[in-house]
Every structure is written in structure tokens, then in C-alpha cells.
Amino acid sequence: MGTTGRERKIPLLPLRGLLVFPTMVLHLDVGREKSVKALEKAMVDDNLILLATQEEVHLEEPTKEQIFKVGTIAKIKQMLKLPNGTIRVLVEGLKRARIDQFLNEDEYFEVAISELEDEMDEMAEVEALMRSVLRTFEQYIKLSKKVTPETLASVSDIDEPGRLADVITSHLTLKMKDKQNVLEAINVKARLEILLEILNNEREVLELERKIGQRVKKQMEKTQKEYYLREQMKAIQKELGDKEGRAGEVEELRKQLSEFDGPDQVEEKIAKEIDRLEKTPPTSAEGNVIRNYIDWLFSIPWTKVTEDNLDINHAKEVLDEDHYGLEKAKERVLEYLAVQKLVKRLKGPILCLVGPPGVGKTSLARSVARSLGREFVRISLGGVRDEAEIRGHRRTYVGAMPGRVIQGMKTAGTVNPVFLLDEIDKMANDFRGDPAAALLEVLDPNQNDTFSDHYIEEPYDLSKVMFITTANTVHTIPRPLLDRMEMLHIPGYTEIEKLNIAKKYLLPKQMEEHGLAEEQLTVSEEGLLEIIRLYTREAGVRDLNRMMETICRKAAKQIVSDEAQELNVTLETLEELIGKSKFRYGLAETEDQVGACTGLAWTEAGGDTLTIEVAVLPGKGKLTLTGKLGDVMKESAQAAFSYIRSRAEELKIDPDFYEKSDIHIHVPEGAIPKDGPSAGITIATALISALCSTPVSKEVGMTGEITLRGRVLPIGGLKEKSLAAHRAGLKTIIMPKENEKDIDEIPDTVKQDLTFIPVEHLDEVLDKALVIDDGKVTV
Template sequence: MAVKEEERVLPLLPLRGLLVYPNMVLHLDVGRERSVKALEQAMVDDDLILLATQHEVQLEEPTPEDIYKMGTIARVRQMLKLPNGTIRVLVEGLNRARLLEFTETKPYYQVRVSEIIQEENSDVNIEALMRSVLDHFEQYLRLSKKVSPETLSAVADIDEAGRLADVIASHLPLKIEDKQKILEAVDIRERLESLLSILNDEREVLELERKISQRVKKQMEKTQKEYYLREQMKAIQRELGEKEGRMGEVEELREQLEELDASDEVKEKIEKELQRLEKIPTTSAEGGVIRTYIEWLLELPWNKQTEDDLDLKKAEKILDEDHYGLEKAKERVLEYLAVQQMVKRLKGPILCLVGPPGVGKTSLARSIARSLGRKFVRISLGGVRDEAEIRGHRRTYVGAMPGRIIQGMKNAGTSNPVFLLDEIDKMTMDFRGDPASALLEVLDPEQNQNFSDHYIEVPYDLSKVMFITTANTLHTIPQPLLDRMETLYISGYTEIEKERIAKKYLIPKQIEEHGLTKEKLVIHGDAILKVIRQYTREAGVRNLERVFGQLARKAAKQLVTEERKRVVVTVKNIPQFLGPEKFRYGKVEEADSLGAATGLAWTAAGGDTLTIEVTVLPGKGKLTLTGKLGDVMKESAQAAFSYIRSRADELNIDPEFNEKNDIHIHVPEGAIPKDGPSAGITMATALVSALTESPVSRYVGMTGEITLRGKVLPIGGLKEKSLAAHRAGLTHILIPKDNEKDLEDVPESVRNDLKITLVEHMDEVLKLALVRDSS
């Protein structure tokens, strides 16, 4: 195939985003000043101009380096000036030309080019390439909608291979780089092969586009079909009056799903169940099961939560309004609020309020919810023995339901309530499982963000919940469960606290509930104290409130039947309302006694005094213990006895007293069980008093355990014991030196009235407690 090149000098017209091939006729709009002058020069000369494309479309004034080195020599056929100053030109491409150099750059580009003139001689290879190109172009046209089908018939009549390649390339929507590649292919075989490669790539892209389009179309058709059928079914149901049909149910549930604020996992689960529900006949029982399940999922508060009220002063005021005392529990709540205010996101703490019945554990939890501005939920775990009560039943069972935790969250309506698990120490276990182990996942801050309920089957986040548990004792709570909780002890109220609670909370509440006023029922302060001491015996105030309710009822009856204007309750007339005294409390002895020492005891109902009596009888050294004593107190008596035998000489006691005498130790009120590690020094003092015939001061009380060497060991419940001593009229109490740190818990008024002596050894106790004859 012959190729001839001729040099010539021509004006240059740079093209933007456009490329002209030989034998191609098209219109151009020319507006740039340099391009217009190049056109004018071409019209002056022989109407010939070089058309070359610039690399970057956005360049307004391209430099020689910005223009491709291969262009097309074209003849200017027409030129028309438009009203906006632009010139519209009709050009016809003639031959390819290689740009050799720029001879002038102003006022227009003038270049020296080498015109490429080809003489086409067809051979077998070229013919084969032409047919392949035409075949691929036909397939391209079948897939593409950007080129009209008539183009194929026009292209098929072209015999020259080079021209065929140029015409097909001009019809393809290619990038300028690809079109330029075709233009620069002077060799016809190379040009056809490049075009063939481009057509092949374009065809594959179009095939892929067609597949994607068909897939999208099918999906749209399916969605439209389902929508159309649903609308038809709705219309049919409206006509038949079947508003409560299955489709109506599903549509209603689907509307709720659109408004649900939950994770994609939850929504996908609900949608899947809705699709199952649609396919199940109305008469099928399974439909009701699925609907109930969907409703549970829709009604749970997945992401709905209340905003915490982080005003510490307001929270403190609310807690003080609702409860007197309980300082440690209140302080812990305020600490939580303060940290929440600092970090904005804190895993809910798990508090365990431990204490006797009636001390206000449940009502404190309710007050905590009020102070935080959160919803409050309470479930009682007393007697729960089935694991399914916590984790729910699997949906395969008839009558399956979620566990109490999920039920509580649904009732709360928010994902961050204060959740009270009441009586956690009263759970039991049997063949149905261990509910305490199921609670581990609920109360573990590292696990409860993905709590799994057997019924719900979708993980539920409990990490925002503030869990509070209550218990009367810790020893029945499994250790792994106890390890997840922060324990706060509420030991009970002192007499002083009970008196203030009665005046501030209990009496006003009972007066209001019984339709009375402060003027109609007056209860004197000393009468309140008598009720506390002699009509109730408890650590809390539940029975105390019940007694005041009884007083209010009696007063209401008198006001109605006897037409009285007011009822006054005093110490003297209390038996008229409440009957004889039900309880007695320890009082100071009338005189100093031999072999009788006053000990201080702690019970679940508070502190009390305990007289320990010792009698020495002729005998053979037998030690008798009575008063329904526990093992600890029996061992304390044995330790005191051994200590005295080892110190008989120093204490002026006959060293052989144990061989000549029997000793009987008795603690009065023998029907009541007694035990605890704090009666050692009291027993030793009573023994020494009986053996030395030295009386014990009736105004001295004592508490502490004893060792065989006479050391005094620490005890618990100092606050309650001190109050009992104060109430009994004692003026001097002896306590272990190691309990000095607990003195701050004793009310200041009690510390001022009592002389409190810290002792380390039994010798100090005897010196202070025994009244020895100075003669």
C-alpha cells in the first residue's frame, strides 16, 4: 500500500473536544480570535486549513505544546457570521497531515505540515479485517441506542479500507484520546486492528450495561407488580367490607415498621416475618403466633430513650425529700450523675441494696428514677425458679412469651429506664434451670449490650439500663452473680432516725390517707418514741407505719362516733389505742450486781442490751451454758473461762476454783436464739465478778470478743449498740480499740451523752467495770 507525503504551509485551527477525519463533512462554530483570523487567511489563500485537536478542552489559548501533532487538512466550504460574533463554518476533511513546526504564532498559528496521501490496494488480510470491523460494528449498533441503524447501510457501501475505518470511528462516541489514536494510525491494517479492538471493548461494556439494565428492570417490574396486586387486593377487600383481613393487618404492621427506630438487623427480621405472615392463610393458627411476635418486636424501645436530668442539686433535693438518712446510697447516685455529666455516656451501674425488710430499698430505687428523670420498672424475683422467666421461652412452645427483662423494657417504653430486680436473694433453682445464672448476662456490663432472649431471637442492648437489685441477705446470692453488682448496705434506722422519719413522712402520710388533718390528730413526741420502743421491733419502718395507720383509724372512729374535734395521743393513753406494750427493751439495773454484766448486742431489728448472769455453785468444775446460745457464744464462754483459769492468781481467785465449783452462765430470755462474736468480755467480766464477789457497775455496758490471752477483738454494729446503751440509760460503754474508726457513725448527740472508752485488754475492762471495795 503506497504512502506519499508532501510538505506545505497552512493556517492552523485548534479544535476543542472535537476531531475531524478525512472524507468527513461537518459544521464548526469558531469564536476565538486567533481561530477566526486563521479561517480568514485560509479563505484568502486556497480555502485549505489544518484542523488539529488540543489536549485539554478547557484551555482557552492553547500553546503549540497543547496541540496534537497529527491533524487533518480540510477545505472550507462555507463560512457564515452569526449575530453573536461566532462564525459557523462547513468543512470537508481531505487528508491526514503530520505537524512539523509552527512557522508563525501571531496573529494566528501558521504551521508547516507533511500531507499524507494514501493509495489503497486491497489484499486478503485487509478484506478480512474490513469484514470483522463491519461485523463488530453491526453488533455494536444492535446493542447501542446512540447510533442510528441507517448508519450501517451507509457504511457497508464503502470499499476503501482506510475510509471505512475513519467513517466508523467518526460515528463512535469515543474519548478524544481513542479517536486521535485512530487518526495517527497511518498504516491501514494498524488502523483497522485498533478500531477492531475498540469496537470489541465497547461491545463488552454494552453487554454488561444491558444485563444490569435487565436486572434492574425485572426488580422494578416485580415491585410494581406486587404493589399493583396489593392495591387490587385492598380494593377488593374494601368492596367486600373485609377491613380486618390478613392484608390489612400486614399493611398496618408494615406502616409501623416504617416508623420504627431500630437497627437494620431488626427491621430485616420483621420484614421477613411479615412476608411469612402474608403467605399464611387467615384461618391458620400459626398466623396469630407470627403476628404476636412481630408486635413484640415493633413495641420494644430499640433506640428510644429519655434524656437524663443531670441537675445534681435537684436530684439531691428529690432524694432528701423522699428519704431520711441512707447517705451512702444517695451519695452513690449523685456520683453516677456527676460522671454522666462529664462523659455523656456511661454504662449503667448495677447497684445491690442490701438490708433488712422495711428500710426503704424499693422506695429508694423509685426515688433514684425520679431524680434521674427516667422511667421506673420493677419486677419481683422472689420464688422465681425457671430460667425462662428471665430469658423467655422459645417460639416453638405453645403460649411462648419473652422473659421478664424484655417485658419490663416494653412496659418502660424507653431503652434506659431504672430497672429494679426486687428480692434477688429469694430466687431458687430446680429441674427447670437456674435463673441466677441467666441473670449473669443481664447484669454483666460487658455482655448485656447483646442480651439474647429466647423468644425475641434478636440481640437487645441493655447497657443503657440502670439496674438496681435488692436483697435482705447476701449469703443466698451465688458468688458469680454477686461479683457483677456493687453492694450498698442499708443496715436499718436508729431510734433517732425512726423518730424523725415518723414525724416527717409516716404520720403526715397516714393522716392524709385517713382523711384527717394535723389539727384533728395530734401525736406527742414522747408518744412516738414509746411506739418505736415498745410497739415495734424492726430495722426498718414498715411496722411503724402500720402502727401509725392503726392510730389514725382509731382516731377517725372516735372523731366520727363521739363527735370530737380532735384526738391527742400521749404516752399515758397509748394503751387505749394500741393495747398493752408488745416489746420491752433493756434498761439499766436498779443496783450494782454480783455476777451480772450488761453486754451490747446487735440484732436485725437494731441494737439492744443483754444481761449475762453467772452463778457459782459447789461442784466438780462443770460449766453449764443456757439461754439458747449459738456456737460462737458457747466458744466465747469457753475462752473466757480458760482465760480466768490462766490468770487466777493475778485476779485474786482460788486457782482450784474449777475443781470445787460448778459454774452456770445464763443469758435471760432463753426462748430467743442468741449468737455473735461480741459477748466474750461481758462473759469474762460476769465470771470474775461472781468469783471475786466484786459487783459490776450497773451504768457500764460493754462489747467485744476475747482471746485466751485476754486481748479484746473488734466487733460490728457499733452504731446500733451505742444507741441501745443510750436508750437503756447506761452512761459508760467499753468498746474494742480497733473500733475507734467506727465512732464517726455514732450520732453526735449519743457521743455527747455517753462516755466511750477504748480498751485493748481484759485487764482494762475489769478495772473499769468492777466496783471493788476500797477498804
């Protein structure tokens, strides 16, 4: 480091946020007490003062440690006291100096200093550096608006390399630390290198700022241009009186978007689609597709929730008010409410109401919605073959629409409705996909919070929906779909239940719909019972409801034509009013029959009785089966035939009967297909009765599958079969022992009139069913 070797004492003036280089002339405003005293001391001596910068700008009273050790000796040219008490000083920088020691810190700073002289290296290198600095400074001036081009001209005339570096640095807006580094560089080459590095960094920063500025400006210009063009378009449309143009449409959609309450990703999607719509020509067909899509996104409920009414007593009142019976189904709904009340948040259960037509499955779902205070929506899946019916179509197709699930949610208007999927057992599949497989995601509580519709594309939350499905039969529902649902069986109504339903629900409702006052039509209880027994034979109450409609129409006609002011329907007037009965009530058979046995069957419409007849004819052992029997039923007949052959001697049947006789087994109503294993013991009993010429009791109905060893295996649908037996007037039901557990499900009114006999072997069946001289045959 170059020094003159000459040390001297000099007052120190600490500078805040300012640094003075040699040869610089500038004004300083001095206000701090210590600084003013330092100036006064300098004026008394030789007008020289050391200007050194303090490290932190905010310090009011810096200590000696907080002042840079290298500063500039300056000559005070002029002093002027200002009205506010500060002193304005004109100073000229002379030389660099280093503080060696602080001599006084009390009234003002006084320091011992060493003057510093510039050190020069090879002039060629310094000359090259000078040119690089000037060239870079020129580029800096072009990018920066803070330095005037005239500055470059004045700087270019400087020949001294050290002074050139000082002057250029003084014109730059730099951090104080960078300027101090230049001031402390005594070696001229090092000083120019430091400055060149600083200039290069500053130039890069300015270049980046310029690029950012241009990008922002371009974006602003684009926005302003779009705004200007939109305003022009609005003005033109206003002049033409066209208020329905694309611009007005887009503006309306943007207003809707500002009020949209939904997920952020959906909001972003709508915003993008509105921008696309705006850029689409009005004549383009694509515009309608985009508009329809935006409308769907707006119309689907994303967050709107109805508050559940979790009052169990209220729900029970509503369910009892709307439906008679159906205890198990009502109990399940009340359990759901109770759990919901305890946990506050429960994933919607998937209930499947299984039962014959007309037992109130759909209306029960409607009542569940009413009891919860939720919206109700119903879609029918009967005959649905296309997967797109559930998941929707891709938007690339002409006439694309969301699937029925999303359409149902739009209809509901809330995210937590009661959603009824009717006739889930009647879906089919073909080349267009498998709709039942598409329903798996809808009905799986672990997946349906992100249900994906092909049209909507955005994931939709179905987890708050309470899904209820209905079906007439379970065996046509695919197993994976069945696995996701909870079965609630609604088998059908007893006579007593039907009587109450007719009195409390059907007749009053039909009277109201036909405009009849309460006193204008009365139907006796005996009359209603007669209608149930002789005019309807069903598990549900649809036919019964139609009979109530018929009676109401007859009453309305008589009242309007002044034939009568009121109509009283009794047992005696019933036939005259609605015609002769359709069915025979009472015993399935009026007397004990040989070779005819009453079986109990399950159908989709509920239970039914089935008479199996056997005729033994002279022949060569041919077995004939008629009555449109399915494969399983034919196999049951073969099994029964084989069992009888193996037990012929014990049953006191000619062991060669199968060689001498033809046997014909017939099940009446031959046009109706029949199948299933549960007719096994019925066929066997009818065969034995025919071969032994022993009658079967007219009071007995039976159901059960048979094995080649005569064992009786369990069957399904015992409750429905029991109701059918009760309707037919049977007194005794023979059933498999393993089905004893199902007796609990049978209504008490039916159990009172029927005797249930559980059996394990065909011998027990014959013991109870065959009659010899008013007694039973013992095998």
C-alpha cells in the first residue's frame, strides 16, 4: 500500500449514506453537534478535514469502531449557516488517507492519519483496463436512466486511471460497501478491476430489469388493447341494439363467476373456458359446446348443503305416517339418523331395498328424504345399457351430456340429497360398455368422493349423498355391485297389512284425487277384505290401488249423473259394482288329491303356490316333464325319480314300475317359465302319491330341495312363500329344518294361522303330507 509516510492530526467528519472521492466537489449539510465542532476546528486550523463514512446509515452517534478506516482528506471551500441550524459546507476531495489512531472522541473526532498515494503497475495493462471500464460504463449509461450521456463525454477526457475509477464510481448508484472497496483500493489496477466487476454486475441487473419491464409493458399494452377493443365492441353493439352478442354473454358469465361458490380448480376451469368462449367466433359451433359446458359447471351444486333434521321421533312419525309395516326398513333408517347425530359426519350408506313390485320401495325412499329434510332425486336404471348413461360422454362427441348421476345432482341442487337409483337389477350391458361396472365408483363410499364424469372432467364429491337403490331380485345384480350395498328385504304384505293400507292410505288418497268428500263414499271392512282376497293376488298393493280407483270412478259417475248422493260399498254390492271376482280364495285344493301336491314358489312379484301333478300311465318307463320347466327344476324331478327307484320296496311300490309305466309330471300355467331347486320335495311327494295311489293333504304346502339320498336342503324366500300359503288358505307348511331361523321374519298374523313343520328327510315329509283313511301313512 502506498503512503507518503507523513502523519498528521486532523478533525474527522463522519458521513451518513455518502462517500467522497478525491477531486470530488460537493455540498454537505452538517447538523450533528460533534460534526459541527469538527468543522469549526478545521476552519480554525487549515480548512482541512477528513471525510470518512460510517458503516450503518441509521446510527446517530457512531463510535470509532463503526467508521470505515479509509476516507478522503477534503478542503472546506465554503460554509453557510441555514435557518434551521444546520451548516451547508462546500468541500473538495484532495487525497485518500487512512486513520491510524483516534486522538479525541469527546467534543468531536480528531484522528491521526497517513496519506495514501496511488500505486501504479504496468501501464499497458492499466490502459487496457481503462478502455474496458469506459466501454462497460458506456453500456451502463445506455441501460440506466440515472446517468446522462454528457457524463460519458466528461469522463472520457480523464487521462489518469486512478481518477477515472474514482469519478465513474461517484456517478454510480451502488451500495456503500462497494464504493468503499473502490476507495480502499490504493493499487490503480486493482481499483479498475473492482470497478469493472461492479459495472458488469450492474449492467446485467439493468439488462434483466429492462427485459422484465418490457414484458410487463407488453402485458399491460395487451390488457389495455383488449379493454379498448371490448369497449369498442360494446359501443358498436349498443349502436346496433344488439344486447345478446358474445361480449354481453361473456360479461354475464364473468359476473356469474364472481359470485361462484365452488372449488378453486373448478373456478379456474370456468375462467379458462370463458376466455376460450370470448375468443371463439360467434358463427363457430364450438362456441355452443363451450357455453353448454360452462352452464353445466355453474348449475351443478358444489358446496350447497341442506341441514339434516336429526330428530329421530320426527323421522319415525314421518315414516309411520307414509307407510304401514316395513318395520325393518324403518328401523335401519332410524339407526342411520342416530349414528349421524352422534358423529356429525357419516359417509352416506348405500341401502338396497329388495322386494316385489308395489310394496312401497320407491315411496319409502321419498319418505326417508322427507324425514331427513333432504332433497329427493330419482333416476330409473331399467333398460340402461350404455356406460355413458352413468359416466357421461366425452365433450368431443356431438350432443355430449353428463351422465345421469350428475344430472340428478343438478336436479337436487344440493350435495347431500337422498338419491334413488330405481330398478338397479334391470341394467344390461352390450358393446357400449357395462353400466353396472360404472356404478361401482358411484356406490363405493371409499371412492365416490372423487367421482369422475367424462363430460364434467373435474372430480365431484358424492360422499355426502345418501344412495338408496331398489330391485325386484338380487340374483341379476353383479356381485361386485351387490357387495357395496346393504340389503333390506321387503317381502310383501299380509291381508291385515293390506287392509290397513287400503283404509289409511289408498282409499283416502284416491277419494281426494277423484274429488270425493268423506261422506260421499264408504267401503266396509268386509268389502275391502273381499277385494283383497278375490280381486287381487299380489305381494304389493298396486292392483289394490287400481281397485280403489275403480270404486272411486263408479262413485263419481253415480254422483255426477244424480243416480245417488253417496255410495256405500258392502259385501253384497261389491260384485254388482266391480264385476265378478278374478281369483278363488280359500284352499289351494278343495279336497285331498292323488298325484297332486301344492308347492310354494318364489317369484319377482312375491310368493305363489304351485300345484305339481303326476300321472302314471301304462308304458315302458318314459319320464315326461311339461309346464315350461327350467334345467334346475328338471334335474330336481330326475333326482326325485331316482330316489323313489332306490326306495321302491320300502315305499311299497312295485320295484319294476319304471319299466312298466310312463310317468308324466306337469306343472300348470305352462306358458310361464319356471325354475329353481325348491320344488324337489314337492315333485317327490306327488310322484309317491301317484305311485302309491295315496292322496296328499289339501291343507299342506311344501318347499325344499331334495338329494338322491332323500335329504331336504334349505331354500330361499320363506317369508314370501309363507305369505302366499296364507293367501291360498293353506294350514301347514313343510319346510327344511335349516330354514327355521327365517320363521322370525314372518309376520305374527301369518304365524298364528300356519303350522310350520321343519324336516330333514323326505320320510318326514311323507309322514306329514300323505293321507290314508283320514290318517297319515307311515313309511
